[in-house]
Amino acid sequence: MGVVVAAVATGFGALPLLAGFAGSSVSTGALYGAGWPAFGVAAALLLDRGTEPRVGWALAALALVPAAMVVIALPTAGDTVWSRVEDLWRAADVVVVLLTLVLLAWAMGYAPGRTQRRRLFWLLVWSAVVVGTVVVADSTLDARAEAVVLTLGMWSLAGLVTRLTIASEFRPVDEPLVDVVAVALILAIGAAVGVVVRLAGTRAGIPAPVPTAAFAAVMSTALAWPAAAWWRRSWLARRYGTGTLTPADVASITADLHHLTDPRELLAKAAEMVAASSGHPEVTLVLGMDSPDVPPGWVDHPLLVGGDRVGTLLLNPDDPEGPEPRQARLVEQLLPTVALVCRAVGLAVEAEHARQDVARERDAERARILGDLHDGLGPVLAGMSMRVQAELRRSPTPLLESLAPELAEARGDLRRIVSGLTPLALHDSDLAGALERLIATFDGDGRQVELEIAVEHPLPREVTVAVYRSVAEGITNALRHGRASHVAVRVATTVAGHVAVDVRDDGVGGPIAPGVGLTSLQQRAEQLGGSLAVRPHDEGGVLLHVQLPTKGAA
């Protein structure tokens, strides 16, 4: 129905133009109406789509303007009807255009919101251009030229209104302004170069200065184009994001990845990437299936992997009306990737927790076993030693003579096993104190154990325990297997964020077969991201070297 009405209106509006044809030319009065049928075409389009019928009906009404002008002119005209119409147009064109624009503005209406605001803005801008042009044309051009200007103005207005009504989103208004500035800039450069070449050429007396200047102007405009395009791109990227990740972004964001100790720091990196590509000033990633608190003005996107919620992406769009549609689309595209990152980080965190739990359980289990060993075997050995000593005093036999020192050695072994392998020695004390006490249990009996410790800062607990065990194992091996009389222990933190343990003895040296203790220590060191090496020393004896990173789950 609407389309039919629009077609009829267009027909009626076009009638004066068709009637105004006289031979091969058209009379000026008829030419004035040539622009208005465009509104009829636009009305048919909009009414057909069903978007904003009010605008459609207003456009259909505008198509009738030329017919209305003829009807108004008719009563006072005789056979000079077209010159009467021409006079009427000439007198009233500015008013008619203004009324047209008011009608269009009313039809498009205003509702709060970014899209509506931008639509009205563009209508006003173009209205100002059209009105300005018509006013200038009215006062400077002859009627025929003015009619042509008016026609072009109406066609462009009809096109604009159609575009504004159909479009569901608009770029921020500063973007086209940047375009305008960029174009004006390169045109100005071209013009300036042209003028300079022209003046200089004339003065120097070159042949054909004008074509030369024109050529120079065109060339400099063409050369300035890429620079202007680059400026426009970087300006918009600063404001709305690049829309993509450049290799430079990726490089700068991932540059320090290998320093990460907590997999969760990857989330901060992923958030930075989203921020850099989408132009959001603040982006946060949250793990887990619970909804985080969304700060006012922020936007949240649940992150799903296989239907399970693995996290949430939070964005601060820096605009109370939300991200620009383009930014929102980009974020939508990134969501699956970010969700996978979240899932991977979540798994890594779980794995790390499981590892710590296992280590803790193992420590507790070891402590329990050692405690049982100490409390069960200790009193038996002590009681037997006293008994043997008592018997030895009463009636010494070769058996008792040999049994007493063996029992003493067994007591010492037990003490060392317990003190060397339980991390409880570190429970209430610092590493240096614990090591000193440990070494005191070995020192004496013709053996000498020296400790040099240079630890700059408190170490993570796991590392402390590993250092303690390394020293205990190193000394035990040196004294037991190496039959050393002198052991030098050195524990020092390095600048590179490591702690190094060196246990050097003057024992028999030779090939080293790693036992259970060393193998377990080596595994522990590797778990902590460090290393353990045992090798014969050049000057005799054996050197145990352990290196552990001091950064970690501190």
Added chain:
Amino acid sequence: MTKVMVVDDHPIVLSGLSALVESEDGLELVAAARTAAEARAITTEPDVAVLDLELPDGDGIELGTTLKRTWPGLRIVMLTMHADDQAVIRSLGAGMDGYLLKDSDPEDVLAAIHTAARGALVLGRGASGAVVAAAASAPRTDALAALDARDLEILELLVQGLPTSQVAARLFLAPKTVRNRVSEMLTKLGVASRDEAIALGQAGGLGRS
């Protein structure tokens, strides 16, 4: 002749210690008891008592205090497998005359009894700080043992004094997740409030590094 009484619940230690005392000239074993109750029932006054720190029916130090009240002239040496500073300080504070590790050399045990009999203070190897906590007992009941790494991570930050929102931000979690985990943690720890959990965390050594 120095009259010696020994109290230890471990049969091998008791027989070994008794034999050792009997083998020494100048020492006379007047009583051997396995529990605090048996020890209190003894009527012969000894000069020196060698007491186990941990007895099945009570604390060696308490027994020592009781015996000293009965016999003010009694000298007491505590004998134990456990060489920790707290126990040493507690025994000496309670008026005991010495502290000795069970796995000391048997000759040292005898020497300690003689020293105590002379009225001097005995501090054996171990009690002087050489072995101390290393010669650990059964693992201490760790209040935090019920927690897993995920809980400890949160408790650590709470002990550092961070509010829930910052704990959540630090761990990339939603505040709601943190609140849920904290309440699970309270159940595991069997405490009613966050503050109690934080106190337990501090006692357990969290928040120091």
